[in-house]
Amino acid sequence: MDKQIKGDPLAISPGVGKASWTNKLKRSRIAGPSMSAVRDELSSHAIYPATLAVHAGSHDDPSTGAVGTPIYQTSTFILGEEQYRAIEEGYARDRFIYSRYGNPSQWAVQEKVAALEGAESALVFSSGMAAISASVLAMLDKGAHIISSNELYGGTYSFFHHELPSLGFSVTYVDPRDLAGIEAAIRPNTMMLYFEAMTNPLLKIVDIPALSEIAKKHHLRLVIDATFVSPLGCRTLEHGADLVIHSASKYLNGHSDLIAGVCVGSRKYIDQIWPRLLAFGGCLDPHACFLLERGLKTLAIRMRAHEEGASQVAHFLSSHPKVQQVFYPGLETHPDHLLAKKLLKNMAGMVTFAVENDAAAIKLLDTLTLMRQATSLGGVESLVSLPYNTSHAAFTADQRLRMGIPPGCVRMSIGIEDPRDLIEDLSSALATL
Numbered sequence: 001m002d003k004q005i006k007g008d009p010l011a012i013s014p015g016v017g018k019a020s021w022t023n024k025l026k027r028s029r030i031a032g033p034s035m036s037a038v039r040d041e042l043s044s045h046a047i048y049p050a051t052l053a054v055h056a057g058s059h060d061d062p063s064t065g066a067v068g069t070p071i072y073q074t075s076t077f078i079l080g081e082e083q084y085r086a087i088e089e090g091y092a093r094d095r096f097i098y099s100r101y102g103n104p105s106q107w108a109v110q111e112k113v114a115a116l117e118g119a120e121s122a123l124v125f126s127s128g129m130a131a132i133s134a135s136v137l138a139m140l141d142k143g144a145h146i147i148s149s150n151e152l153y154g155g156t157y158s159f160f161h162h163e164l165p166s167l168g169f170s171v172t173y174v175d176p177r178d179l180a181g182i183e184a185a186i187r188p189n190t191m192m193l194y195f196e197a198m199t200n201p202l203l204k205i206v207d208i209p210a211l212s213e214i215a216k217k218h219h220l221r222l223v224i225d226a227t228f229v230s231p232l233g234c235r236t237l238e239h240g241a242d243l244v245i246h247s248a249s250k251y252l253n254g255h256s257d258l259i260a261g262v263c264v265g266s267r268k269y270i271d272q273i274w275p276r277l278l279a280f281g282g283c284l285d286p287h288a289c290f291l292l293e294r295g296l297k298t299l300a301i302r303m304r305a306h307e308e309g310a311s312q313v314a315h316f317l318s319s320h321p322k323v324q325q326v327f328y329p330g331l332e333t334h335p336d337h338l339l340a341k342k343l344l345k346n347m348a349g350m351v352t353f354a355v356e357n358d359a360a361a362i363k364l365l366d367t368l369t370l371m372r373q374a375t376s377l378g379g380v381e382s383l384v385s386l387p388y389n390t391s392h393a394a395f396t397a398d399q400r401l402r403m404g405i406p407p408g409c410v411r412m413s414i415g416i417e418d419p420r421d422l423i424e425d426l427s428s429a430l431a432t433l
């Protein structure tokens with residue numbers, strides 16, 4: 001670690017001659033313009049994720065001593081010799097020049113998320129979809145083919161189905177757990193496997209290490225959307241993914257009050273994606289970065305509470321006579337329970353279950369008093385929605401059934417409320433059916 005980073009984030013390594021970096025990824029670069037006061041300490045020995053969530057990337061204001069990263073509400077930065085040199089020599093991402101290129105408030109988030117994923121680098125975007133579209137387009141050559149899941153988040157599916165073909169890319173959709181089917185779908189121009197770590201709404205677990213083996217064998221890039229599991233649930237990069245993406249609007253921020261996204265991986269891939277962020281313009285505003293960084297600080301305790309609440313709610317529902325089926329990876333009855341135990345350190349807060357039919361599900365939602373009827377997930381408040389009239393409204397009842405989504409299917413994002421209150425709310429609502 002370059003010690004100069006600590007006091008002077010904009011300082012460069014000594015002995016760097018003009019253009020001496022050409023064709024060398026390491027060249028004169030630091031790992032971004034870090035201002036984190038604890039960066040050296042964080043890299044000197046293993047630090048637990050809860051501590052990283054609080055300290056990595058954050059810094060105190062050197063001029064006032066204010067604790068916590070200031071909000072750098074600026075569009076632009078003073079240009080000095082060092083900034084001109086960064087532009088000239090092609091390492092503009094490492095210096096502050098203009099806020100679409102980079103801003104200290106963005107870097108505070110990026111360093112924190114990179115530390116939590118055990119990655120070299122990260123980029124923050126104005127939405128999960130901005131992260132997905134920029135990352136996917138950056139990692140493909142012209143005419144490339146992608147293999148992806150037939151249970152993708154709808155926004156990603158729309159991007160893959162409606163946008164990618166018009167740009168000359170093709171996508172094959174497969175069962176995310178059919179490894180033989182995935183391998184059989186590989187074509188000479190396949191470049192990427194793109195999957196979600198936990199599927200919506202049935203919460204199936206995708207075998208990331210097995211996908212990574214396939215990707216390595218066939219020289220493909222493995223991209224995983226880990227939104228549903230969070231960095232504290234799954235060590236996605238350690239399991240062999242090349243890039244991990246999150247909708248930070250969910251668990252990472254955790255308070256349902258902003259839209260953001262991140263991609264995380266090696267410096268090589270993130271450097272490749274950064275020009276797309278500049279070109280498509282999906283940068284995150286400094287104030288939203290401040291909120292996201294603040295949210296991230298409590299990720300560890302929130303995830304513990306989400307998991308605890310979801311587990312209690314899932315167990316309660318499993319023995320309720322009005323409930324036909326419960327899907328929660330922490331339950332032994334879940335088809336992927338063993339894989340979930342192997343891959344996940346935290347099962348997160350999603351619970352899906354089925355009552356008799358869609359009419360009963362609607363009545364249930366209308367009767368709940370504590371849980372809010374809304375899409376999205378990962379916030380401190382419990383949210384509940386029905387796949388049939390939200391995420392899977394475009395499918396017929398038959399198609400949903402073939403996908404394994406039963407009639408009366410209810411999806412819940414369990415918040416951090418006391419699980420006893422949530423169970424009471426569910427219990428009263430189920431009693432009316």
Ligand SMILES: Cc1ncc(COP(=O)(O)O)c(C=O)c1O
Nearest residue numbers: 127128129153225227247249260
């Ligand atoms: C798994 C998953 N990925 C990506 C997204 C898109 O994120 P955003 O809404 O932040 O653009 C969502 C949104 O619900 C999601 O559930």
